[in-house]
Amino acid sequence: MLESLLFEVLLFLVSLALALLLPWLGLDLALAVLLAILPYLGRNLFYLGRLTLFIHRRHRMTPPFPRGLWGVIYRSIAQHQQSGRKRCKRQVRFIRRFREAAISVPDALVILDRHQRIEWANPMAAELMNVHWPRDEGSYLTEIFRHDLLREFLVADDYLRPVELAPEHNRALTLSVHITPFGERKRQRLVIGRDITKVFHLNLIRRDFVANTAHELRTPLTVISGFLENLTDSPLTPENHRRPLRLMSSQAERMRSIIEDLLTLSRLEMEDATTRSESVDVPETLGSILDEARLLDEGEHELIEDIAPDLLLKGNRLELRSALSNLVLNAVKHTLAGSRIRITWREDEDGPRFTVKDNGEGIAREHIPRLTERFYRVDKTRFRTSGGAGLGLAIVKHVLNRHDARLIIKSEPGQGSTFTCRFPAGTGLKRQCH
Numbered sequence: 001m002l003e004s005l006l007f008e009v010l011l012f013l014v015s016l017a018l019a020l021l022l023p024w025l026g027l028d029l030a031l032a033v034l035l036a037i038l039p040y041l042g043r044n045l046f047y048l049g050r051l052t053l054f055i056h057r058r059h060r061m062t063p064p065f066p067r068g069l070w071g072v073i074y075r076s077i078a079q080h081q082q083s084g085r086k087r088c089k090r091q092v093r094f095i096r097r098f099r100e101a102a103i104s105v106p107d108a109l110v111i112l113d114r115h116q117r118i119e120w121a122n123p124m125a126a127e128l129m130n131v132h133w134p135r136d137e138g139s140y141l142t143e144i145f146r147h148d149l150l151r152e153f154l155v156a157d158d159y160l161r162p163v164e165l166a167p168e169h170n171r172a173l174t175l176s177v178h179i180t181p182f183g184e185r186k187r188q189r190l191v192i193g194r195d196i197t198k199v200f201h202l203n204l205i206r207r208d209f210v211a212n213t214a215h216e217l218r219t220p221l222t223v224i225s226g227f228l229e230n231l232t233d234s235p236l237t238p239e240n241h242r243r244p245l246r247l248m249s250s251q252a253e254r255m256r257s258i259i260e261d262l263l264t265l266s267r268l269e270m271e272d273a274t275t276r277s278e279s280v281d282v283p284e285t286l287g288s289i290l291d292e293a294r295l296l297d298e299g300e301h302e303l304i305e306d307i308a309p310d311l312l313l314k315g316n317r318l319e320l321r322s323a324l325s326n327l328v329l330n331a332v333k334h335t336l337a338g339s340r341i342r343i344t345w346r347e348d349e350d351g352p353r354f355t356v357k358d359n360g361e362g363i364a365r366e367h368i369p370r371l372t373e374r375f376y377r378v379d380k381t382r383f384r385t386s387g388g389a390g391l392g393l394a395i396v397k398h399v400l401n402r403h404d405a406r407l408i409i410k411s412e413p414g415q416g417s418t419f420t421c422r423f424p425a426g427t428g429l430k431r432q433c434h
């Protein structure tokens with residue numbers, strides 16, 4: 001750099017010396033200065049013009065570079081061009097690899113612009129969602145992939161849960177469609193369609209199998225229970241047979257309740273996701289649930305009620321009764337005698353809230369996320385006598401899902417448990433006074 005600067009200075013000084021020498025040879029001073037400076041100016045003009053041309057035509061700067069400061073400028077631009085080219089190549093390679101990955105994904109991927117028009121789609125989108133890219137670029141997704149559920153899903157702007165649907169172009173398919181907002185201010189959408197046909201059919205088979213088996217077991221069990229009851233009560237039954245008969249009766253009753261739970265679960269899964277909505281008198285329902293709980297409990301627990309008497313709920317009466325009673329009866333079944341159970345039904349700014357809080361043994365943290373799985377029980381031996389099969393909380397979760405509500409479980413060993421159902425704001429109703 002310093003060397004180039006010195007070269008430029010030297011060049012200038014030589015021109016100047018020439019300009020001073022020329023008048024000695026009899027030339028006019030002005031003409032001499034002009035003659036001496038002209039090559040210097042010409043050189044600068046030449047390199048400036050060349051640079052302008054290079055930049056204008058986007059030519060690549062290659063050596064040899066001129067000497068002096070122009071050389072520094074030319075070399076810097078060449079280096080800059082080279083690193084820019086490398087960056088560009090890297091980007092192209094990255095985009096190509098990303099495209100290849102997106103193309104080989106077994107799911108349909110569709111990118112929508114902020115107006116929900118198709119920008120890009122991978123080949124799988126043609127098979128699963130009937131979106132052919134680039135043919136359909138710029139079209140609205142809902143015009144190509146017509147389905148009411150998808151239209152509602154896109155408009156609702158609530159993409160937490162995927163929707164499952166059978167596309168119009170191929171009814172044999174079952175798709176699970178996820179939507180993820182991305183891009184500037186999250187206004188673009190990535191739509192992912194996954195083929196879940198196999199899982200869906202397997203689920204149907206499992207559901208039907210469980211429902212049919214439970215249904216078929218119901219009648220023989222009723223007959224067995226009836227005979228066992230008759231035999232237990234009969235004066236002809238020998239006294240030493242009564243205890244085993246009573247035990248058989250109670251186990252038959254346990255089986256009956258498991259079968260009823262299985263049937264409830266199957267029904268919840270089979271029926272349409274939208275529940276029949278009516279005004280449910282929760283205080284009245286809770287009254288009868290608490291009567292049942294007191295009967296089962298025989299005064300062993302302290303049941304405290306904090307129930308808003310005029311707060312009703314929009315929903316399905318039978319389903320809600322089943323969910324609320326499962327939570328209350330669980331607190332009675334899974335806590336030791338003498339425990340305190342508080343039942344709260346109130347509304348706050350987030351919506352109606354039903355809480356069952358006990359000061360029982362509590363549940364270890366690792367079990368909490370699994371409690372709502374079917375047949376999941378914390379301690380398979382501890383409450384053998386309680387008759388629980390681990391289906392109650394699965395029913396609760398299903399019912400709450402169908403009411404767009406959430407189940408929040410808080411528990412710590414030794415501190416007790418709190419089960420809260422949070423219903424969406426606006427679902428609480430005031431009792432009308434007549």
Ligand code: ADP
Pocket residue numbers: 326330331332333334335358360361362363371372376377378379387388389390391392393394417
């Ligand atoms: P179950 O039919 O066994 O009651 P649930 O699905 O209702 O099945 O509950 C799953 C498990 O969660 C129960 O087996 C029990 O271990 C635990 N559980 C539920 N409620 C409580 C509670 N209030 N206190 C302690 N454990 C509980």
